[in-house]
Amino acid sequence: xxxxxxxxxxxxxxxxxxxxxxxxxxxxxxxxxxxxxxxxxxxxxxxxxxxxxxxxxxxxxxxxxxxxxxxxxxxxxxxxxxxxxxxxxxxxxxxxxxxxxxxxxxxxxxxxxxxxxxxxxxxxxxxxxxxxxxxxxxxxxxxxxxxxxxxxxxxxxxxxxxxxxxxxxxxxxxxxxxxxxxxxxxxxxxxxxxxxxxxxxxxxxxxxxxxxxxxxxxxxxxxxxxxxxxxxxxxxxxxxxxxxxxxxxxxxxxxxxxxxxxxxxxxxxxxxxxxxxxxxxxxxxxxxxxxxxxxxxxxxxxxxxxxxxxxxxxxxxxxxxxxxxxxxxxxxxxxxxxxxxxxxxxxxxxxxxxxxxxxxxxxxxxxxxxxxxxxxxxxxxxxxxxxxx
Amino acid sequence: xxxxxxxxxxxxxxxxxxxxxxxxxxxxxxxxxxxxxxxxxxxxxxxxxxxxxxxxxxxxxxxxxxxxxxxxxxxxxxxxxxxxxxxxxxxxxxxxxxxxxxxxxxxxxxxxxxxxxxxxxxxxxxxxxxxxxxxxxxxxxxxxxxxxxxxxxxxxxxxxxxxxxxxxxxxxxxxxxxxxxxxxxxxxxxxxxxxxxxxxxxxxxxxxxxxxxxxxxxxxxxxxxxxxxxxxxxxxxxxxxxxxxxxxxxxxxxxxxxxxxxxxxxxxxxxxxxxxxxxxxxxxxxxxxxxxxxxxxxxxxxxxxxxxxxxxxxxxxxxxxxxxxxxxxxxxxxxxxxxxxxxxxxxxxxxxxxxxxxxxxxxxxxxxxxxxxxxxxxxxxxxxxxxxxxxxxxxxxxxxxxxxxxxxxxxxxxxxxxxxxxxxxxxxxxxxxx
Numbered sequence: 001x002x003x004x005x006x007x008x009x010x011x012x013x014x015x016x017x018x019x020x021x022x023x024x025x026x027x028x029x030x031x032x033x034x035x036x037x038x039x040x041x042x043x044x045x046x047x048x049x050x051x052x053x054x055x056x057x058x059x060x061x062x063x064x065x066x067x068x069x070x071x072x073x074x075x076x077x078x079x080x081x082x083x084x085x086x087x088x089x090x091x092x093x094x095x096x097x098x099x100x101x102x103x104x105x106x107x108x109x110x111x112x113x114x115x116x117x118x119x120x121x122x123x124x125x126x127x128x129x130x131x132x133x134x135x136x137x138x139x140x141x142x143x144x145x146x147x148x149x150x151x152x153x154x155x156x157x158x159x160x161x162x163x164x165x166x167x168x169x170x171x172x173x174x175x176x177x178x179x180x181x182x183x184x185x186x187x188x189x190x191x192x193x194x195x196x197x198x199x200x201x202x203x204x205x206x207x208x209x210x211x212x213x214x215x216x217x218x219x220x221x222x223x224x225x226x227x228x229x230x231x232x233x234x235x236x237x238x239x240x241x242x243x244x245x246x247x248x249x250x251x252x253x254x255x256x257x258x259x260x261x262x263x264x265x266x267x268x269x270x271x272x273x274x275x276x277x278x279x280x281x282x283x284x285x286x287x288x289x290x291x292x293x294x295x296x297x298x299x300x301x302x303x304x305x306x307x308x309x310x311x312x313x314x315x316x317x318x319x320x321x322x323x324x325x326x327x328x329x330x331x332x333x334x335x336x337x338x339x340x341x342x343x344x345x346x347x348x349x350x351x352x353x354x355x356x357x358x359x360x361x362x363x364x365x366x367x368x369x370x371x372x373x374x375x376x377x378x379x380x381x382x383x384x385x386x387x388x389x
Numbered sequence: 390x391x392x393x394x395x396x397x398x399x400x401x402x403x404x405x406x407x408x409x410x411x412x413x414x415x416x417x418x419x420x421x422x423x424x425x426x427x428x429x430x431x432x433x434x435x436x437x438x439x440x441x442x443x444x445x446x447x448x449x450x451x452x453x454x455x456x457x458x459x460x461x462x463x464x465x466x467x468x469x470x471x472x473x474x475x476x477x478x479x480x481x482x483x484x485x486x487x488x489x490x491x492x493x494x495x496x497x498x499x500x501x502x503x504x505x506x507x508x509x510x511x512x513x514x515x516x517x518x519x520x521x522x523x524x525x526x527x528x529x530x531x532x533x534x535x536x537x538x539x540x541x542x543x544x545x546x547x548x549x550x551x552x553x554x555x556x557x558x559x560x561x562x563x564x565x566x567x568x569x570x571x572x573x574x575x576x577x578x579x580x581x582x583x584x585x586x587x588x589x590x591x592x593x594x595x596x597x598x599x600x601x602x603x604x605x606x607x608x609x610x611x612x613x614x615x616x617x618x619x620x621x622x623x624x625x626x627x628x629x630x631x632x633x634x635x636x637x638x639x640x641x642x643x644x645x646x647x648x649x650x651x652x653x654x655x656x657x658x659x660x661x662x663x664x665x666x667x668x669x670x671x672x673x674x675x676x677x678x679x680x681x682x683x684x685x686x687x688x689x690x691x692x693x694x695x696x697x698x699x700x701x702x703x704x705x706x707x708x709x710x711x712x713x714x715x716x717x718x719x720x721x722x723x724x725x726x727x728x729x730x731x732x733x734x735x736x737x738x739x740x741x742x743x744x745x746x747x748x749x750x751x752x753x754x755x756x757x758x759x760x761x762x763x764x765x766x767x768x769x770x771x772x773x774x775x776x777x778x779x780x781x782x783x784x785x786x787x788x789x790x791x792x793x794x795x796x797x798x799x800x801x802x803x804x805x806x807x808x809x810x811x812x813x814x815x816x817x818x819x820x821x822x823x
Binding site: 031033039040041054141142143144145146147148149150151152155211212215217218220221369370371372373374 | 499502503504505600601604670671673674677678679680681682775776777778779780781782783784785
């Protein structure tokens with residue numbers, strides 16, 4: 001009452017004196033915070049948020065800090081030369097990002113992949129999905145302030161990196177998938193080692209669940225935060241674990257089975273709660289399911305045979321276009337390639353899951369608390385480098 | 390044979406010992422040639438206290454330093470000065486050593502939990518000198534002050550932080566009679582000093598002239614005020630049982646039965662609140678890295694950061710020691726040290742020196758031993774949540790502080806009142822020590 005009174009008197013007096021009062025607007029209460037690209041909670045990405053007290057009222061994503069022009073670079077190289085630079089956007093998931101490229105080029109040039117090659121591709125893809133998801137989980141842990149959950153997955157990631165090194169010869173960037181199959185065959189003793197590592201890793205997954213997902217403080221922080229309903233998820237076009245966390249069991253491996261995935265028995269993991277916890281938990285369930293898939297793949301693989309179809313020195317197909325996609329660690333990852341009949345593609349368009357998931361960020365952040373920002377952001381399974389391409 | 394690159398790899402323990410012996414030799418030469426004359430000159434002008442009924446002349450003092458049997462009385466005299474209490478034991482140096490050990494143990498302990506090795510190279514043995522290396526690094530770094538910062542406060546706040554933490558340890562009784570300031574309002578004084586910390590955090594964050602420190606400072610203020618009340622209330626039930634605010638008296642009054650057996654809920658509330666006061670995980674919101682960079686420490690650099698860290702760890706020791714004093718009986722514990730070291734009766738001068746005969750006090754040594762063991766145990770418990778918990782959110786934190794913990798501490802306060810009115814504690818109670 002007293003402040004109102006004094007404000008009114010002030011207004012009267014200043015009107016009498018011929019002064020104009022500038023009133024406080026809503027905007028004056030807001031504080032603009034710049035998150036990234038040099039912020040421990042952003043990665044190679046920047047978004048500005050406006051906060052009113054502890055609540056975020058506006059979010060403006062600003063990607064593009066790591067744009068490399070991958071799509072344009074593709075037009076100057078032939079189909080085989082394109083592989084090593086195409087895996088740069090997601091070096092942690094390099095087998096999946098070259099998988100769909102190889103599929104699209106095979107469709108253009110009409111190459112049949114030998115059966116053993118298809119299996120090795122799928123094994124490498126599943127191993128790499130584990131590597132990516134563990135890296136993602138480690139960062140999710142440290143974003144919530146859980147330092148043990150940062151160290152454990154980064155340590156266990158070495159299991160799969162060692163396996164991939166044994167299989168492909170490189171630790172992170174493999175350039176393993178090529179149109180027509182894979183670069184080289186499985187070494188002797190690989191499948192025994194792989195089964196051993198999987199058995200150990202499944203034990204570790206139980207410990208992850210105990211220390212992180214069943215932690216009451218973690219549940220308090222993530223349950224009911226950043227709700228993305230089924231309808232909104234479809235409207236925004238999110239994909240991968242974010243889509244599956246919003247009660248939509250959609251997986252490219254099941255919906256459009258490629259190579260050997262129609263022979264594999266697995267369930268599409270999804271959750272109904274549609275919140276941050278579900279988005280954090282679905283990749284974990286995927287890791288469990290991936291172990292199951294890998295066991296089957298190692299069981300069903302033909303013991304001998306070619307792994308790579310014979311290719312022309314500079315493979316080229318008839319003029320035409322193709323679109324193939326795979327399920328990567330972050331969701332649907334598709335390549336749209338137009339060929340004009342030359343050994344170089346006319347146009348390559350990469351459709352990545354990260355960018356589509358990032359579009360949901362402003363919708364989820366507005367109205368949430370500042371403390372939930374890292375949790376919501378990283379649960380979107382977003383990899384900035386891949387989104388910028 | 391040894392190329393430049395392989396010098397570090399070819400480490401021999403013999404070389405290490407040889408370098409140590411060289412170092413000792415050089416120190417001895419410097420002491421005899423330079424330090425002794427300087428001491429002699431200084432001592433000539435100082436009024437020295439009488440020891441053992443003899444007036445100390447500089448010559449006598451020097452002969453005492455050389456004669457081992459005469460050194461101990463001098464040491465005994467020094468140990469009973471005020472300066473020794475404030476600067477060495479139970480004052481700043483004791484707490485600083487505790488802080489250093491805590492930092493090292495925290496790193497190795499956390500590393501073992503997280504399946505890694507922790508500090509490894511500095512100091513050859515398990516990275517034991519990593520802290521010294523870090524300290525040297527922090528000292529040698531440039532201190533950057535943001536433009537537009539409030540410079541006097543920016544400089545004063547870290548020093549005030551360490552000073553407040555050091556003021557807190559002056560109230561802690563480590564052994565019977567071994568306390569810097571034995572005041573009758575010890576507990577109230579401790580809470581009064583704890584009230585300074587949010588003020589310092591807020592002042593520093595305001596003086597930084599930056600957004601992230603400002604948010605961090607406000608969070609620190611919210612958090613510390615929310616947990617101050619359960620903190621005080623949980624200590625109040627101890628006051629009800631002991632009938633005193635004097636920390637020495639509180640520690641002495643629980644010689645047979647520790648208060649944690651009667652006040653487990655209060656002890657729990659006190660523990661949680663001290664975690665929040667210390668800004669340790671899961672309550673490290675003021676320094677939440679992924680949200681607000683480093684919170685109110687964002688603009689710190691070099692030794693300003695070093696001082697704030699030193700203050701934080703001294704505060705950690707002080708709060709753990711306060712927990713031990715209030716709930717775990719302070720220095721109480723079975724007598725495990727013998728009354729005199731070595732054979733009883735007359736012994737040779739050298740043996741007198743070796744057994745520290747004039748300054749050894751079995752009760753004090755025993756008290757310090759038990760106090761240190763308990764305090765270190767509590768510190769280890771305080772380190773544990775960092776390995777297993779994520780950070781909690783500010784609204785959950787405030788809800789916990791204002792609602793749950795206050796209710797819990799009231800419950801135990803009623804239990805304490807019932808114990809006093811039931812004649813168990815209080816004047817003439819069954820368990821009151823006589």
